[in-house]
Amino acid sequence: MSRYGGLHAGPHAGLYGAVAASGFRRYSTYRVATAAGVFTNTVFGFILAYTYIALWDQRPHLGGYDQSMALTYVWIGQALLATMAMMGGGFQDELIERIRTGDIAIDLYRPADLQLWWLSADLGRAAFHLLGRGILPTLCGALLFDLALPANPLTWLAFLLSVVLGVVVSFALRYLVVLSAFWLLDGAGVTTVAGLAMLFFSGTLLPLNVFPGTLGDIARLLPWSALLQVPADILLGVHTGPLGLARAYGLQLAWAVTLLCAGRALQAVATRKVVVQGG
Amino acid sequence: MADVTDALRSYWLIVVMWMRSTMTYRASFLMTTLGNFAGTALDFVAIVLMFTRVDSLGGFSFAEVAFLYGTTSTSFGIADLLMGSMDRLGQRVRDGTLDTLLVRPAPVLAQVAADKFALRRLGRVTQGALVLGWAIARLDIAWTPANLLLVPVMLISGAGIFGSVFVIGGAFQFLSNDASEVQNSFTYGGNTLLQFPPTVFAKDLVRGVTFVVPLAFVNWLPALRILGRDDPLGLPAWVDFAPPLVAGACLALSGLAWRAGLRSYRSTGS
Numbered sequence: 001m002s003r004y005g006g007l008h009a010g011p012h013a014g015l016y017g018a019v020a021a022s023g024f025r026r027y028s029t030y031r032v033a034t035a036a037g038v039f040t041n042t043v044f045g046f047i048l049a050y051t052y053i054a055l056w057d058q059r060p061h062l063g064g065y066d067q068s069m070a071l072t073y074v075w076i077g078q079a080l081l082a083t084m085a086m087m088g089g090g091f092q093d094e095l096i097e098r099i100r101t102g103d104i105a106i107d108l109y110r111p112a113d114l115q116l117w118w119l120s121a122d123l124g125r126a127a128f129h130l131l132g133r134g135i136l137p138t139l140c141g142a143l144l145f146d147l148a149l150p151a152n153p154l155t156w157l158a159f160l161l162s163v164v165l166g167v168v169v170s171f172a173l174r175y176l177v178v179l180s181a182f183w184l185l186d187g188a189g190v191t192t193v194a195g196l197a198m199l200f201f202s203g204t205l206l207p208l209n210v211f212p213g214t215l216g217d218i219a220r221l222l223p224w225s226a227l228l229q230v231p232a233d234i235l236l237g238v239h240t241g242p243l244g245l246a247r248a249y250g251l252q253l254a255w256a257v258t259l260l261c262a263g264r265a266l267q268a269v270a271t272r273k274v275v276v277q278g279g
Numbered sequence: 280m281a282d283v284t285d286a287l288r289s290y291w292l293i294v295v296m297w298m299r300s301t302m303t304y305r306a307s308f309l310m311t312t313l314g315n316f317a318g319t320a321l322d323f324v325a326i327v328l329m330f331t332r333v334d335s336l337g338g339f340s341f342a343e344v345a346f347l348y349g350t351t352s353t354s355f356g357i358a359d360l361l362m363g364s365m366d367r368l369g370q371r372v373r374d375g376t377l378d379t380l381l382v383r384p385a386p387v388l389a390q391v392a393a394d395k396f397a398l399r400r401l402g403r404v405t406q407g408a409l410v411l412g413w414a415i416a417r418l419d420i421a422w423t424p425a426n427l428l429l430v431p432v433m434l435i436s437g438a439g440i441f442g443s444v445f446v447i448g449g450a451f452q453f454l455s456n457d458a459s460e461v462q463n464s465f466t467y468g469g470n471t472l473l474q475f476p477p478t479v480f481a482k483d484l485v486r487g488v489t490f491v492v493p494l495a496f497v498n499w500l501p502a503l504r505i506l507g508r509d510d511p512l513g514l515p516a517w518v519d520f521a522p523p524l525v526a527g528a529c530l531a532l533s534g535l536a537w538r539a540g541l542r543s544y545r546s547t548g549s
Contacts (some may be wrong), residue, residue, distance in 0.1 A: 032457035043464040046484075047472050051329075051336070054479040058333040189310025196318045205325035212331045 015112060016120040023124025028131070034132045037082055041137040043064050045078040049145055055210075063209035068148040069236050072209070073142030076232045080136035082229045083126045083163065084170045086204055088195055090125060091118050092178050096191070099181040108271055115263055120173050126167040148236060155235065158245060162231040169226040172259030173198065179263065182270035202227040214273035225257040282386075289385035293393035301398055308399065315402030319356070323348060323410055326474070337478035342417040343506055344476065349411025350430075350498040351473035354437025355466070356404035362442045364394045365449035366463075369456035375547040388537055391449060418506070420536050425520075432523060437497035440467060441525030443533035444492075450533070450540030464510050469494045477503075485511055496525040 027034075049071050056067040065073065081087060095118060098104045107114055141147060150156065177194040184190060199205060201224035208229045209221045219225060230248050233239050239248040301308050326348060330341045332538045339347075368391050371377040378392045420426060448462030469488070477499050489495040489512060503510045504519040 030457060032455055033460065036455075036458040036460040038458050040464045040468065043468045047468060047475075047480075050484070051475050051482045054337045054475075055329055055333060058335070062332055131402070184307065189307040189314060192311050192314030192318065196314060196321055198319045199318075200324070205321065206328055210332060211328060 012112060016116055019120040020124035020127075021119055023121035024128045025124075026147060027125050038136045041078040041081060041105060044141045045075050045137055045141055046144070048074045048077075049141070063207055064238070065207070065209070065236070066148075068146045071141070071145045072147045072236060073207050073232050075138050075145075075147065076235060077228055078137045078141070080163065080166075080228055080231065081204065082129040082133040084166060084198075084199055084202070085122075085126075085174065086195075086227070088191070090171075090174055090192060091122055092174050095178045096181045099178070115175060115260070115267060118175065119168070119260075122171045122174075123164075123167060126170075128162065150235060150237060155237065159231055159235040160260075162234045162248065162252065165226045165249065165256060166231050166254045167244060169223055169252060169259060170198075172256060172263055173223060175263045176259065176266060177239040179266045179270050182273070194221050198224055198227070201225065203229040203232075207232075221251070223259060226252040226255050286386040286389045286461035290389040290393045293385075293390060294396045297393065297396035298398050310396075314403045315399045317402075318405050319352060319403045319406045319520070322352075322471070322474070323406070339476040339478070342414050345373055345410055345414035346418060346506065347476060347498055348474040349409075349414050350502055351431060351437065351470055351529065352407025353411055353434050354407075354497055355441050356400065356407045357434070357438035358441035358445060358467070360397075360400040360404060361438075362392050362445040362461040363395060363400055364392060365445040366452075367394055368386040368449045368460045369393075369452040369459040370454040372452060372544070373547075377544070378546050387541060388446070388449075392445075395433055420505060421507065429501050429505055429520070433498060433501040436526040438545060440493065440522070440529050441469070441498050443526070443529035444469070446530075446533035447536045450536040451499040453540035453544050465494070467494060469497070473498050489514075493525050493529065496522045 052074055053067065053071045056062055056065070056070050060066065062070070082089065085092075095104075098107060110117075138149075141261065142149060173194070176189050180190045201219050201222050203209075203219075203225065208216060208225055210216070211219050220229065227274055230239070230252055234248055255266075323345075326344060327341075329336065330344075334340070368377070371380070371391070371394075377387075380387050382426070383390065415430075444465045448459070448465070451462070452459055467488060469492070472480070473494060474487065475496070485495065485499075489500075491526070500510055500519050501522055504516075508520075
């Protein structure tokens with residue numbers, strides 16, 4: 001770590017704001033890719049919705065959801081897929097490449113905090129993906145199926161806060177994965193395995209409350225549940241009232257802080273041992 | 280014919296080169312192959328978890344759904360292994376590196392299809408084949424000669440149909456090089472769709488994937504015959520044996536689309 005290492009949030013708050021804004025702008029320029037993504041999310045939402053209808057036809061109150069709640073879950077899942085970078089597509093490839101080529105040495109000499117820099121950029125990206133790739137699939141779903149979307153704007157606000165916390169947890173997880181490239185150089189293997197864990201334990205393939213017994217109990221406590229299950233349950237009114245919300249946010253916040261600190265510790269170890277590749 | 284031999288030879292040479300390159304990072308190769316295997320297995324785990332809560336889905340038992348899952352996953356796995364690199368074409372159009380491929384004395388389609396050939400995708404084929412084997416052992420299928428023949432024919436035709444989707448997707452990227460994700464709707468999306476029985480979906484959706492994008496021929500129609508079930512659209516019986524014809528037609532069509540796409544290509548000029 002450079003002599004500038006450490007937290008610079010105070011004097012540099014403006015800098016990180018600018019990084020976030022540029023993250024947002026950067027992704028907003030890929031208009032055709034965004035449209036393609038919306039199309040794909042909608043197609044997958046469509047397919048999943050029918051399988052969930054078949055499932056909830058058989059077991060009407062599976063996992064405590066009724067059918068329209070289950071369908072809402074499907075479409076919220078598609079809306080958050082890009083936001084939470086569930087299928088990759090965040091900063092990971094870029095940073096891994098910088099570690100592999102040795103460009104990371106330049107980043108470490110910059111008078112900005114490495115983790116905060118990438119977190120800001122990722123928050124900007126997520127904000128764009130939420131707007132650009134979240135709204136249209138949800139509208140499509142709401143037009144084609146009977147969804148249980150809340151009418152109360154406060155519920156939406158509570159959902160939004162939970163999404164922000166979810167993005168931070170998602171970032172912290174991916175940041176840990178990226179740092180493994182300091183040791184492995186080719187990060188593709190770890191990225192793949194971590195991506196799978198994310199897809200499965202976030203509840204994207206199947207809501208975590210449908211998971212049987214102990215597996216479900218454990219899955220609901222793992223960090224990945226902060227990405228989709230917790231925000232969706234807030235939107236669906238499963239977590240309500242000050243106590244219910246506090247418990248939901250508490251889980252997200254606890255994982256966010258734990259994982260960000262773990263990332264910081266690992267980064268310190270990595271940069272102490274770093275031998276820059278090439279000359 | 281000489282053209283085809285030439286194309287296959289070029290394809291094979293590039294594939295071998297990439298395999299050797301992959302083997303340089305052996306630990307990473309093992310992890311990505313395992314990841315590929317586990318990734319497709321997770322899809323199946325989700326289905327297993329569904330069946331811990333219900334006995335049937337759309338009137339189909341777990342073993343029958345596993346049969347559908349195994350057939351489409353194997354077909355898709357083969358196509359993905361051989362042609363899955365097609366979605367990188369847009370990237371090459373964007374950064375201008377496609378020009379390099381154009382001046383090489385080898386067919387562009389062979390070069391693009393073999394580009395960054397990913398041996399790890401064997402993981403998907405293996406996983407699909409394992410589930411298929413399990414389903415066949417578990418099910419009580421009437422093994423008439425026709426049914427016996429239909430299984431390999433279905434798998435290969437299915438791979439052909441998915442392969443043509445990859446090629447058409449590639450051709451589409453000449454027009455719109457940022458839109459590679461659209462192709463995922465038909466490849467990965469189609470694969471997900473075909474893992475479930477057609478009775479789960481709305482009739483119009485089933486009609487669409489039978490007559491417009493003929494994915495139903497990958498496994499639904501032949502598999503329903505093997506399982507001894509009626510297809511929900513009530514099509515004549517001979518249609519169940521049509522997959523090779525459909526695959527041939529799709530591949531011919533994709534060849535035309537590819538040529539049209541390649542002809543329309545204008546370099547970035549940089």
